[in-house]
Amino acid sequence: AQKITQTQPGMFVQEKEAVTLDCTYDTSDPSYGLFWYKQPSSGEMIFLIYQGSYDQQNATEGRYSLNFQKARKSANLVISASQLGDSAMYFCAMRVIYNFNKFYFGSGTKLNVKP
């Protein structure tokens, strides 16, 4: 069975500091993708970053990077130089090759950036 676990319901970070949001996953499928989404208070879901299971390097997108440790089944999101606008809910998600129809989501982490 597929599962995404986010163990940090809420986190605080000081503006301009880096923060790591944890995500662990479970799947027996050999090929899968891992995604992070941001949900600001306005409610929309914003795609941030993607990591493929066969990718050798960690994905990066601007201030976002994904710390992918395949053996540990973890896909942590790192936000560098936090900004006030980073305050939001963050969801980790997974999609597997044998079940394209579905994205499996974690319960989310609420990040608050303090000035």
Next chain:
Amino acid sequence: EAQVTQNPRYLITVTGKKLTVTCSQNMNHEYMSWYRQDPGLGLRQIYYSMNVEVTDKGDVPEGYKVSRKEKRNFPLILESPSPNQTSLYFCASSARAANTEAFFGQGTRLTVV
């Protein structure tokens, strides 16, 4: 602009009054889904569709119906809404590949009183 359009954004209704939430995408995606978001539970899939006239249940389908008569549209129907269907609903579309993200609509905040 690639987008998923969902309407309405906000809806307050009474128990038992049928309602439809519309969803349309302009990316020619095969896959479309409906999710509901509840605090502490993340997003859970209600129904999905792999193509026109092909739909199937997700994890929490009870009390919902869907249809896919055209590739771009995937409406969610609540025949007899109940208060436990009060939630934030998202329509999403995606291409048929594990390395492609889901595109989400703006969300519909539904309250059933």
